[in-house]
Amino acid sequence: MRKFFYFLKFINLILEKFYYFQCLVSNNQIGDKAVSSLSSGLANCTNLQNLTLNLIENQIGDEGASGLCSGLANCTKLSNLTLFLYKNQIGVNGASGIGSGLANCTTLSNLRLNLSLNQIGDKGALGLGSALKNYTNLQKLTLDLR
16 A cells, blocks of 8 residues: 555656556555545646546545546546446445536546446436536446446
């Protein structure tokens, strides 16, 4: 876990220069605090166009999921987003927070979102769906809520 925080400190220093970023941190014990650090770095990525975050099988909760997506609000050029948060601890508020946080990504045209094996329930799915209907530039959506 300590290595991941060192990685985040380093990546936050240089992230703003990237157009494409892929982060694969699966089956660790990444929680809300670590995701918050990642979100802070992503908030500086004003040139980012393609982003893949594979954070499956961690300990990310509502706060982390919502914060992660609100950090993407400054990524005004983001057009392709793959966000795999499969098998975490995301509930109703986290799912709604993901939807509203991504609503600021007005150039988003391709979204792949996997929230399987979380605890979002019907209310979380409705909250996410309500936010998704406002994505006017979205051309392709792949959504997995099993």
